[in-house]
Amino acid sequence: MNETRADVAVIGGTGFYSFLEDPETVRVETPYGDPSAPVSIGTVAGRRVAFLPRHGTAHEYAPHTIPYRANLWALRSLGVRQVLAPCAVGGLRDEVAPGDVVVPDQMVDRTYRRVPSYVEGGAVHLPFGDPYCDRLAGAVTGAADDVRHGGTMVIVEGPRFSTRAESRHYADQGWSLINMTGHPEAALAREMLQCYTPIALVTDMDAGAESGEGVGQAEVFARFKANLERLTGLLTAAIEALPDPEGCSCSTWADDMELTYQVPGL
Template sequence: MTHTSHPVPPELRADVAVVGGTGFYSFLDDPTHVTVETPYGAPSADLAVGEVGGRRVAFLPRHGTGHEHPPHAIPYRANAWALRSLGVRQVIAPCAVGGLRDEVAPGDVVVPDQLVDRTFRRVGSFVERGAVHLPFADPYCARVGDAVAAADVTVGRGGTMVVIEGPRFSTRAESLHHAAQGWTLVNMTGAPEAQLAREMLMCYAAVALVTDMDAGAQSGEGVGQEEVFALFAANTERLKGILATAIAALPDPDGCTCASWADGLELTYEVPGL
């Protein structure tokens, strides 16, 4: 086990990160495990560092290695800071989602392009003083999202993911309301993860695996934890293959607006390595 804080030895650095969701607790073959200390406490788990598709990759299980962290209590700021401290600049974030409209179905993999944040108990920013306002009209990195979508013909592209507080699932009325807005997917972990990645100047794209149809969807009868976990487990190897192909094809992050938004600004928080 290697313990480290910034700066990180070159052999432990990574360019790309995968943040694993429900049931997705490992990704790399023979990785080095790194314990990272952050100003925001410990991340969800030690980071695993290895190689995929010729790229140095860090893997972090969002909920911990044994699903210790429920969605509303995930150490989101520590996770984002820890990834950036290893040198990560591009993040692919698989997650389990419910479907809200008949255009998606259980088993579909979708790369959304919009996000609606309906969480309310989470610290959603590194900014604690001063005037630093994050541009977030397009919450996901289009270039990373395109690479994931191109990795497999079955991957869908586009749609809006609404993030609810959890840990409970939606009521039928809430689900009907979400669907009526035209939103496609519902999830519990996509915020503040996406905006924190942007504040850390990292490109970020969500990869949503539809595990069920939500309570208000036309075909939805309500959702339970068991079916969510089972469907995600059945698709984990498929998802890993999509990610491996996408990682090998990721574009150079230099010049991407996910990082350049801060050019010329005086950030009032630390970005490791900046």
């Protein structure tokens, strides 16, 4: 077994800085600079799993400064083909509540300062009508009775939280979740021919969704921390149930294309 290779990755969100026991740490150089942190690799449910803290080991990266391209390239270079992405989200509509775990099936991008693609030239257009992997979503939602599937997550630039008018506008569109890190992470994973699904923990109701002072950072961090054990159990069960990625449309979409960027291992 190659100890520096992994089949599956977990990209951790706020407060999710450790997942593996006795991991090996691997430093990866990429054409896009350094990833958020060295990658940790260990075994979960009999599978080699890589863990990467999205915001860095000391939360040094704000949502708009995360090196998303380096992160996904680094994971792919280690062999990762399936990515589980727990994240903290706000709720926008009354069909969700703080403490809910949701696997959304759609996203809306409202970011504007990030490099959203590996494509820097040529005719390579990513099919993204369904941004998340159905196979991974099925494994996650089947891993626990209290995980919900479906809903749209809007990704905003951050690092500030929304105004009441903004969050009410998002809710009026029918969108149920709000987040700051889901794009371009999901699109870059697809460009790296990886299966990807977010696992969204609702930590709060966004500013315009209810009365009160609105969302604050301390509330978000505390809710995520309180659910770490629950999320760890969910991830372990989901990893055990993950399907074979071979043949998934997340990796076959480019079979008839000449990619103008490097996918490690191809």
